Each structure stands twice: as structure tokens, then as C-alpha cells.
Amino acid sequence: xxxxxxxxxxxxxxxxxxxxxxxxxxxxxxxxxxxxxxxxxxxxxxxxxxxxxxxxxxxxxxxxxxxxxxxxxxxxxxxxxxxxxxxxxxxxxxxxxxxxxxxxxxxxxxxxxxxxxxxxxxxxxxxxxxxxxxx
Numbered sequence: 001x002x003x004x005x006x007x008x009x010x011x012x013x014x015x016x017x018x019x020x021x022x023x024x025x026x027x028x029x030x031x032x033x034x035x036x037x038x039x040x041x042x043x044x045x046x047x048x049x050x051x052x053x054x055x056x057x058x059x060x061x062x063x064x065x066x067x068x069x070x071x072x073x074x075x076x077x078x079x080x081x082x083x084x085x086x087x088x089x090x091x092x093x094x095x096x097x098x099x100x101x102x103x104x105x106x107x108x109x110x111x112x113x114x115x116x117x118x119x120x121x122x123x124x125x126x127x128x129x130x131x132x133x134x135x
Contacts, residue, residue: 058084058094065102067115076121079135088133097124 062068062077083089101120108114128135 058091062094062098062120065098066117066120068117069115073117073121076117076135080124083128083133083135089128089131089135093127093131094124097127 059077059081062080063074066073066077068074068077080089080094084091084094097120098116101116101123104119105114105116108119125135
């Protein structure tokens, strides 16, 4: 007696299945969404707040992340690291330019042949010049 919800073409059965699935999904996803929202920090803020986890030095982040290969690339990275350490260049600006250059090298047509450093150096030089910092 009662209603059979297991029918293959039962609209009510499909609706109940969907509601149960959606409820389970929301219960499982809620902690993950809260964790992502609470982690809305920049790369530089993570080290400043003393959060647990492995922190990468700025020099290593730039050298590896931008695929700096030549002596002039590494020299530029060292100049940027020094300017950040001296407080002449905001770390936040370096981080945002770093992320932009990495994304640009992936999405630009034909950019698969170019390293992110090719985009990072002129972009950061221009932004630093606007702040009155020579790199």
C-alpha cells in the first residue's frame, strides 16, 4: 500500500531522488565552501598571518613560477626581491603581476612557446615606474 517511488518513470520518484541528492551534496559541500571563503588571502598575507603550511620564499616563487632561465631573468628577480624587502615595492603588486603573467602565458595564442617571465618583466617594470620605483 502506499505510493511506489521506485518507478523508473515516476516524476515524483525522480523529484525525491533529486531532492535527496541535492541535500546530501549541500551538506557535503558547505564545509568546503566555508573553508575556501575563509582562505581568501593573498600569497603574501599567508606568511604574515603565520598560517600553518609550507611557505615559499619570494625569490623561489618568482624564479620557478615565471620560469626564469637566463642570467638577466634571475637578475631581474633579485632586483624585485630586494625592492620588496626594502619596502619600495608592494608585495601585493608583485603577487598580482606574477599571477597575471602566469595566466597570460597560458591563455595567449601561441604563448605556449613563451615563458611567464616574458609578460612579468615589462608589466612589473611599468607598474613600478608608475609608483616611482626604477627596476
